[in-house]
Amino acid sequence: MAPQGDPILEVRDLVKHFPLTQGIVMKRQIGAIKAVDGVSFDLRRGETLGVVGESGCGKSTLAKLLMALEKPTSGSVKVNGELVDVHKGSNLKRFRRNIQMVMQDPYTSLNPRMTVGDIIGEPYEIHTDVAPKGDRRKKVQDLLEVVGLNPDHINRYPHQFSGGQRQRIGIARGLALQPEIIICDEPVSALDVSIQAQVINLLERLQTEFGLAYIFIAHDLSVVRHISDRVAVMYLGKIVEIGKDTEIYDKPSHPYTQALLSAVPVPDPEGRESRERIILQGDPPSPANPPSGCRFRTRCWKAQEICAVEEPLLQIRPGTDHESACHFAEVHDVVHAS
Amino acid sequence: MSDTLTEQKPKSVKPPKQKKPASLWSDAWYDLRRSKVFIIAAVMIAVLVVMSIIPGLFSSVNAFDPTTCDLTKARQGVSAAHIFGTDNQGCDTYSRVIYGARISIMVGVFSTLVTTLIGGLLGLLAGFYGRWTDTILSRVAEIFFAIPSTLGALLILALVGRENAGIWTVVVALSVLAWPMVLRIMRAAVMSAKSQDYVLAARALGAGPGRLMGRHILPNALAPVIVVATMNMGVFIAAEAALSFLGVGIQSPDISWGLMIADARNRFLQAPEALLFPALFLSLTVLAFVMLGDAVRDALDPKLR
Ligand SMILES: Nc1ncnc2c1ncn2[C@@H]1O[C@H](COP(=O)(O)OP(=O)(O)OP(=O)(O)O)[C@@H](O)[C@H]1O
Ligand code: SF4
C-alpha cells in the first residue's frame, strides 16, 4: 500500500468555469461559476489522496475533469507523464482504460434496464481488445466474486440488489479494465453507516490486491481519515491545505481545516473532552462571486486586512511541514487540544 | 477481510415476482396482464384488427356485400335481414360498418408509425446533441406545433383536393402536424435520461454516441413515447372520421365511418340506425385506444422500482 515512485497522475492549475448566461436567443455571458479554480497536485502509484470540502466546493467537478468528462477551462492533467487530450480519440480511449470512477449514488449510477452481467461487461464491449468475446462472461463472474457478490447473480437487474451491493457492482465495473487509478466520488455517503465500513474495507483490499491509486472524495474528514495517505482540503474551488494524513489531522495549519476537524466526531470519549469546538459563521459564498484575496476570509476568525487584498498561495509556511494557503498559517492541534 | 464478503444476504431486495430475474419491461408486462382495463381494451382492439384484416369473417353472418346495394330497400330500420338497417343507397349498414374498420385502423396505425418514427428520431437527436441541433429541430417543431392539428389537416387536404384524397393523403396530413408532439415528449425524456449517472459512467468507459443512445438513453426514454403513441392511435382515428365527415378525407366508394355518418346525417330522423351504428363503432374504437394508453401508462409509470 506504500505509495512509491513517480507520480501516476499530475494535475496542474486545473480550472473549470461554468459560464452564466442570460437571454434565450442572444446568449450573453454575464459571469462564471468558478467551480474549480486552479487546482494542482500529484498522485503516486498505489497512493490514496483524500479530497475533502463542503457541498458545492467543486469536488465532483474536479472528479469529472480528471475523468475527462468535462473540458477544462485551462490547466492540464497528465497520466503516466502523458498529457490527456480531450480532442484526441485514441489518446482518450487509452486514458480511459487507465482511470475509472466509482460514483456517489448506487441507485442512479447503474442502468436499470441492463443486467448486472451487461453492466460489468460493458467495458469489454467498448474496449474489445481487453478480453476476447468468449472470455467475457467468465471475467464478469470473476469480478463479481472479487467484490464479494454471488457470481450466479449475473443475470439479475440492479433493482434486485441492496444499496451496498449496487455499489459493489459499480466498483466491479470500474475494475473491469484493470485501471491504475480509480476516482471515488463520495462512494459511501449514500449508504447506511453499517455498510459504509464494508465498502471502504473492500476498496482497501482491492487497493493492495491490484496496486490501485485512489482519489477519494468525501465531505467530511472522518470518512477520509481511515483510507487516505494524503489529504487535500478544498474550499470554493481551491485547495487550501494539502499534506500527509497525519500532518492534516494532527498538525492542521489552515483555519478552515481546523474548523472542519473540530467538527469531526471522535471515537474515544477522552478526545471529546479535550476537543476544541470551532463553529464557522454563515454559509460559503457563491462560487460565482468569490471574495477577493483569501476566499475563506468572510468566515475566518483570523482575517486581517492583507487577507482581502492578497491571495494566499498554497505553499509551505514557516513553522509548518506541509502546504497551506493562509497568510497566518499556524499549526494548531484541534483534535488533541488541551 | 472476510467481513467484506459477508453481505451475502441482501437487506432490502424485493422478493422477485417471477422465478426468472425480471427486467423492468417484463415487470411492466406483468402488471399490464393483471389490469382489467388492459384486458378489455386489448380484446376490443383485437376484434377490430381481425375485422379490418378479414372483414368477411364478420359480415358473412348475413348475405349482403357492402357494395351490393338495392335502392328499393333504402333507409330501412333494424330487421332480421339487415341487423343494423340500411342506408340512403339501400346498402347494408352492418356490412359497411364492418368493412369501415379497415380504414380507421390503417389510418391509426400508419399515422402513429410515421409520427412516432419521425418525432421519436428527431426528439432523440435534439435531446442528445442539444445546442444548435436542438435549437433548429425544436424551432421547426414549434412552427408545426402552433397549428391546430385538425384545422391544419383540413387545410392541407383542401389544398390537395378531393380527387387526390384518400387514405394516404389523410395519413400524411395528420402526420405532418402531429410529429412535433412526439418530438417534444421524446426530447424531454431523453434529456432527463441523458443526465443520469449511468450515462456519465458509460461515457467514462469510453462509450460513443451510438452506444449511449441505443443502450442507455433510448431504453430509459421510451416509456412516455409508447404511452403517447398508443393514445394517438385513437386520436388519429377520430380525426380521420372528422375529416371524412367534412368531405376532405376518405372518398366514396371507400368505406369510412366518418363518411357513413356524413351520408346519414340528413336522414337521421327517418333512419337513425345508419348514423348510430358507425358512430357507436367509432366511439368504441377511440375509447379502446384511450383505455389501452391509460393501462400502458399505469404499467410503465412507477419507473422507480
Ligand atoms: N454543469 C454545471 N453547470 C453550471 N454549474 C455547475 C455545473 N456543475 C456544477 N456546477 C456548480 O459548480 C459548483 C461545484 O459543484 P460540484 O458538484 O463540483 O460540488 P461538490 O463539491 O461535488 O458538492 P457536493 O458535495 O454537493 O457533491 C456548484 O456551485 C455547482 O452549482
Ligand atoms: S489568509 Fe487570512 S482569511 Fe484566509 S485563512 Fe488565512 S487568516 Fe483566514
Ligand SMILES: [Mg+2]
Ligand atoms: Mg459532488
